[in-house]
Amino acid sequence: MSKKQFKAESKRLLDLMINSIYTNKEIFLRELISNASDAIDKRYYRSLTDENISFNREDFYIRISADKENRTLTITDTGIGMTEEELENNLGTIAKSGSFAFKNEMETKEGVDIIGQFGVGFYSAFMVSDSIIVKSRALDSNEAYKWESKGVEGYEIETCDKDEVGTEIVLKIKENTEDENYDEFLEEYNIQSLVKKYSDFIKYPIKMMVKKSKLKEGSESEYEDYFEDDTLNSMIPIWRKSKNEVSTEDYERFYMDKHFGYEKPLKSIISTVEGAVSYTTLLFIPARAPYDFYTKDFEKGLELYSNGVLIMEKCADLLPDYFSFVQGLVDSADLSLNISRELLQHDRQLKLIAKKIKDKIKNELLLMLKNDREKYIEFFNNFGKQLKFGVYSEFGANKDVLQDLLMFYSSTEKKLVTLDEYISRMKEDQKYIYYAPGETVDKIDKLPQTEAVKDKGYEILYFSDEVDEFAIKMLMKYKDKEFTSVYSNDLGFESDEKEDQNETDENKELFKFMQESLSGKVKEVKASKRLKSHPVCLANAGDISIEMEKVLKMMPD
Ligand code: ADP
Ligand code: MG
Numbered sequence: 001m002s003k004k005q006f007k008a009e010s011k012r013l014l015d016l017m018i019n020s021i022y023t024n025k026e027i028f029l030r031e032l033i034s035n036a037s038d039a040i041d042k043r044y045y046r047s048l049t050d051e052n053i054s055f056n057r058e059d060f061y062i063r064i065s066a067d068k069e070n071r072t073l074t075i076t077d078t079g080i081g082m083t084e085e086e087l088e089n090n091l092g093t094i095a096k097s098g099s100f101a102f103k104n105e106m107e108t109k110e111g112v113d114i115i116g117q118f119g120v121g122f123y124s125a126f127m128v129s130d131s132i133i134v135k136s137r138a139l140d141s142n143e144a145y146k147w148e149s150k151g152v153e154g155y156e157i158e159t160c161d162k163d164e165v166g167t168e169i170v171l172k173i174k175e176n177t178e179d180e181n182y183d184e185f186l187e188e189y190n191i192q193s194l195v196k197k198y199s200d201f202i203k204y205p206i207k208m209m210v211k212k213s214k215l216k217e218g219s220e221s222e223y224e225d226y227f228e229d230d231t232l233n234s235m236i237p238i239w240r241k242s243k244n245e246v247s248t249e250d251y252e253r254f255y256m257d258k259h260f261g262y263e264k265p266l267k268s269i270i271s272t273v274e275g276a277v278s279y280t281t282l283l284f285i286p287a288r289a290p291y292d293f294y295t296k297d298f299e300k301g302l303e304l305y306s307n308g309v310l311i312m313e314k315c316a317d318l319l320p321d322y323f324s325f326v327q328g329l330v331d332s333a334d335l336s337l338n339i340s341r342e343l344l345q346h347d348r349q350l351k352l353i354a355k356k357i358k359d360k361i362k363n364e365l366l367l368m369l370k371n372d373r374e375k376y377i378e379f380f381n382n383f384g385k386q387l388k389f390g391v392y393s394e395f396g397a398n399k400d401v402l403q404d405l406l407m408f409y410s411s412t413e414k415k416l417v418t419l420d421e422y423i424s425r426m427k428e429d430q431k432y433i434y435y436a437p438g439e440t441v442d443k444i445d446k447l448p449q450t451e452a453v454k455d456k457g458y459e460i461l462y463f464s465d466e467v468d469e470f471a472i473k474m475l476m477k478y479k480d481k482e483f484t485s486v487y488s489n490d491l492g493f494e495s496d497e498k499e500d501q502n503e504t505d506e507n508k509e510l511f512k513f514m515q516e517s518l519s520g521k522v523k524e525v526k527a528s529k530r531l532k533s534h535p536v537c538l539a540n541a542g543d544i545s546i547e548m549e550k551v552l553k554m555m556p557d
Contacts (some may be wrong), residue, residue, distance in 0.1 A: 004092065005154045014123055014152055022124055025180075029191070030198035031121035032075045032169060034309055036062040037202045038099045038116050039079020039167060043139060046080065053139070061205045064195070064232075066186045071173045073185055078166040081138035087147045087157055091122060091134060113203075113307045113333065126151050128185050129171040135160050136167040192232050201237040201308035208232055237308055239270060239282040239331060246270075251282070260327040261286045266379055269328075269364050273356060277349045279332035281357060285364075286325060289382045293325065300324035302357075305331035317347075318354050322390025322398060323361050325383045330357070358401070365405055369418070377416055380407050388471040396474035403478060408461035408468070409441050411454065419478045422459060430458050431492030432484040435472060437463040437547035448534035449486040455532070456493060460486060466551045487539055487546075 022028075040060045047055035063076040082090060090097070099116030125132055130150065137144035144162030149155035162168070174182040184190045188210060195206050210230040216222040238246060238254045251268035255261060265284040272280045283302075292298045300321065301314030308331060319326055335349055369376040380387075384407060391402050407416040412425075422433060434453050438444035444462040453460055463469050472483050484492065507527060514525040522538075531537060540546050 003154050003156050004088075014126070021120065022127060025127045026185075026194055027198065028124040028128055029075075029185075029194050030309065031124045033062060033195070033199045033202055033206060034115040035099075035122060036075060036077035036079055036167070037204055038102075038114050039077050039081070040204050041114055042080040042099075042102060043078075043165075046139065061207050062202070064191060064206065064208045066188060066191060068183075068186045071175075071186065073171045073173055073191075074168060075171075076166065076168045078164065081141070081165050081167055082134075082136040082145070083138040083141055084143070084145045084157060086138065087134065087136060087145055091147055091149075092155060115307055115309055117337075125169070125171055128173055128182055130174050131172045133170040133172075134167060135162050135170075137162045137165050139165050141165075195232040198310045200233045200310075201235065201240075201305070202233055203235055203308070205231040205235065206233045237305075237331065239280050239329070240308075243270065251284075254282075255284050255327070260284055261288075261290070263287050265327070266375060267364065267368065269360065271360060277332060277334045277352050279330055279334070279353055281328065281330045281353075281360070283326050283328035283357070283361065283364075285361075285379060286327060287378070287382075289325060294385070298324070302326070303329035304335075305329060306335055306337060307331070307333050311335075311337060315350075317350055318357055320354075320358055320390070320398065321393065322387055322402060323358065325386060326361055362401055362405070369405070377407070380405075380416065385465055385467060388465060388467045391471040392467060392474050399475050403475060406471075408435070408463065411436075411445065411450065411460040411462060413459070417461075422461065423479055423481060425459055426481070427456075427458060429493070430456075431482075433461065433478060433481050434458055434486055434491075435461040435463050435469070435483060436486045437469045437545050439547075440464050447486065448531055448537035449539070451532045451534070452530045453486050453491060463547070466547070469545055469548050470551070485545060 040062075043053075043060070044055050047053045060078050063074075065074045065076075066072070067074075097116050099114050103114045103117065132149055134147040135144060136147070144160050145157055146160035147155055147157050173185050174180075176182050188208070191208065192210070199206060207229055209227045211225055212228050213223045213225050216224045238250060248268060251270065252264045255265050255268065256263075261284070264287060266287045267285040269283040269285075270281070272278075281302075290298065299314055299316070300319050301312075301316040302318040303310060304312040304315040304318070315330070318330060330353060332349075332353065365376070365379070368379065387402050387405050391399050391406070403419060407418055408422075409415065410417040410422065413421075419433070426433075436444045436447055436450050438447060441462050441464055444450070444464060450460055463472070469485075476482065484490070511525045511527075515522070518525070528537065528539075538546060540549070544552070
């Protein structure tokens with residue numbers, strides 16, 4: 001037996017691979033499990049095309065075992081295995097993917113979703129291993145072979161003993177260094193959680209003997225350890241089950257199991273789209289904003305799966321900022337992933353999915369508003385501010401998406417109303433949609449400026465959120481009706497009030513006196529035509545209202 005060198009380019013590539021392609025060491029387990037799953041798929045495919053081969057689902061599994069003393073982690077599968085030649089070709093040549101070739105050859109068959117395509121995943125195991133041994137026996141072969149490598153130095157292949165068809169991969173896990181912890185890859189608990197995180201929806205069982213404890217027989221307080229063979233993954237993704245198999249409660253339980261939130265979501269949305277890019281998405285509208293939602297720490301994004309394998313935990317590009325509260329995931333087999341699977345290659349596909357998701361969320365919210373107003377108001381109380389920020393940001397580019405989702409407190413209805421509802425109640429002679437900014441609904445209701453508009457019998461929207469007026473300045477109009485503040489000089493109707501009294505001598509003196517007394521606090525004191533039951537009111541000069549000025553003053557320069 002002689003040591004073979006990796007091909008020259010491969011040597012450099014391997015070094016690059018181990019040190020820089022992946023940012024996250026732990027994904028090696030995902031890669032090895034994905035390969036094992038591919039191998040079982042291939043065996044399954046053979047059974048479909050060759051009637052001499054039977055396929056019993058129960059016989060196909062992936063097994064993980066860790067040996068802390070010897071620092072080995074073993075991943076075994078009952079897949080198709082590799083011949084000597086395949087070991088040589090598929091593991092001896094970096095960036096050669098037997099799976100990619102297989103995928104290209106076969107016609108699409110139900111139940112076969114090959115994951116591999118780049119021919120580099122296997123080598124990610126060198127990020128955590130000093131050496132790797134692969135023992136494999138191919139289907140239809142009486143011989144088994146052992147491939148062994150310590151990384152860049154090359155590899156050796158020799159015959160070995162192996163009774164079962166399939167592959168066994170033994171990683172010799174590195175010793176801890178000052179900066180890096182490798183022990184964790186031998187910890188049962190950590191292995192379980194890595195499988196859950198990345199490979200939960202691999203469709204074959206991933207088994208491990210797991211240490212458990214139980215009350216000692218005859219004892220009420222003494223426990224003893226025992227081992228049990230556990231399946232670590234849940235195998236079938238809930239979003240791939242047919243809709244009539246899954247209840248709303250199932251989705252809600254999934255939401256909580258996934259730690260998307262601590263209480264039941266307000267709404268679960270599942271949809272499958274077939275087209276230029278096919279995908280399934282499971283989205284949740286949370287019942288409450290997470291504690292950090294309105295802070296810089298909050299990270300938006302959906303989980304992204306490719307064929308049931310987690311690619312990205314928070315794919316921010318899938319959600320617009322104004323819907324950043326949405327939680328959930330997208331699973332698509334059509335994404336072109338880059339080599340590390342940590343990034344996507346084509347933005348185009350992702351953009352297409354993102355656009356459809358945006359439309360879907362909008363439509364679901366509109367439906368909720370129409371069919372379950374109480375729920376919608378609960379939603380709006382939590383996330384309405386985000387929608388209003390959405391109208392304001394990007395120079396109003398998203399106002400068409402969002403305007404029908406907005407609600408404001410109405411002076412006449414004494415509750416939240418939509419702009420459309422406001423419009424439907426407008427009086428025939430009413431020119432504008434009126435709003436009044438202020439700190440709270442109560443305070444706004446007492447504003448002297450609202451009186452003239454109320455007297456006309458017109459409805460006023462009360463803007464008590466700081467962002468309200470900014471958003472409406474971006475919106476400008478709703479269904480051709482302009483917005484105007486009750487502070488505005490032009491209210492769109494003739495005031496019933498008496499003549500302008502500014503010019504009388506008596507007032508001149510009085511106003512002059514007031515202005516001097518309040519010098520530096522107000523710009524000008526003058527008579528108002530609007531006041532009825534109030535002696536005095538504050539008004540802004542120019543376009544920026546007093547409320548907006550308060551906000552602008554608080555902003556850092
Ligand atoms: P990819 O999965 O992208 O093809 P990998 O580097 O992960 O690339 O694996 C390279 C090739 O080695 C695979 O395409 C497959 O042909 C073969 N291989 C790897 N692991 C196994 C396994 N457990 N059983 C059978 N073949 C395997
Ligand atoms: Mg692979």
